[in-house]
Amino acid sequence: MRAGAQWFAVSHQPGREDIAEANLLRQGFKPFVARQLFTVRHARRLTVRRGSFFPGYMFVRLDLTRDRWRSVNGTMGVRSIVMIGERPAPCPAGLVEQLIDMTNADGILDFSSKLRVGDAVRVVSGPFANLIGRLDRLDGPGRARVLLSIMNGEVAATIAAKDLAAA
Structure with a gap:
C-alpha cells in the first residue's frame, strides 16, 4: 500500500x-x-x-x-x-x-476467534438468529455451547462458533 x-x-x-x-x-x-x-x-x-x-x-x-x-x-x-x-x-x-x-476465505466476517467463555453473544444466523445468550464453552472444531436467554431462563444450545458475534 x-x-x-x-x-x-x-x-x-x-x-x-x-x-x-x-x-x-x-x-x-x-x-x-x-x-x-x-x-x-x-x-x-x-x-x-x-x-x-x-x-x-x-x-x-x-x-x-x-x-x-x-x-x-x-x-x-x-x-x-x-x-x-x-x-x-x-x-x-x-x-x-x-x-x-477477521474476514474468512468466503469474504464473511468471522468474530468467533475473539469470543471468550462468559461473553454475551448474539446468534447471527440459523434458527436462533438474533437471540442473545452467554457463551458457556467452546467445544471442538468450531462449535460452541451457548446459554440462550429464552422465556425468563437460560436454555443450552450447541451452535457453530462462526454463527456467533459479541453482543
Missing part, C-alpha cells in the same frame, strides 16, 4: 454493494465490503443470506493527493464518499484493517 493511502467510508445505493464494488475495482480503487451471513424469517421459512455488516456503507482505500477520489462519487452503485466539509472523512486508523483480518 502507498504511504499516504487511508480508508474512507463510502455510502452505496441500497442492495447495490456488489455493483459498486465491481465498478470501483474496474477503476483501479481498492474497495472493501464487510459482509455477514444473516437469517431471514418469512412465512415459516428460514433463509440464510449474505449481506453487508454496515448496511449502506463500504470502504475504499484512497490517497487523496494522488487518486482521483472525486470520481468515486460518480461510480455506478455509489451514492457518495462520507465527507467532513469539502474533504472525505478518513476512517480511524486500523479499523478497516482489523475487519479485513
Whole structure:
C-alpha cells in the first residue's frame, strides 16, 4: 500500500454493494465490503443470506493527493464518499484493517476467534438468529455451547462458533 493511502467510508445505493464494488475495482480503487451471513424469517421459512455488516456503507482505500477520489462519487452503485466539509472523512486508523483480518476465505466476517467463555453473544444466523445468550464453552472444531436467554431462563444450545458475534 502507498504511504499516504487511508480508508474512507463510502455510502452505496441500497442492495447495490456488489455493483459498486465491481465498478470501483474496474477503476483501479481498492474497495472493501464487510459482509455477514444473516437469517431471514418469512412465512415459516428460514433463509440464510449474505449481506453487508454496515448496511449502506463500504470502504475504499484512497490517497487523496494522488487518486482521483472525486470520481468515486460518480461510480455506478455509489451514492457518495462520507465527507467532513469539502474533504472525505478518513476512517480511524486500523479499523478497516482489523475487519479485513477477521474476514474468512468466503469474504464473511468471522468474530468467533475473539469470543471468550462468559461473553454475551448474539446468534447471527440459523434458527436462533438474533437471540442473545452467554457463551458457556467452546467445544471442538468450531462449535460452541451457548446459554440462550429464552422465556425468563437460560436454555443450552450447541451452535457453530462462526454463527456467533459479541453482543
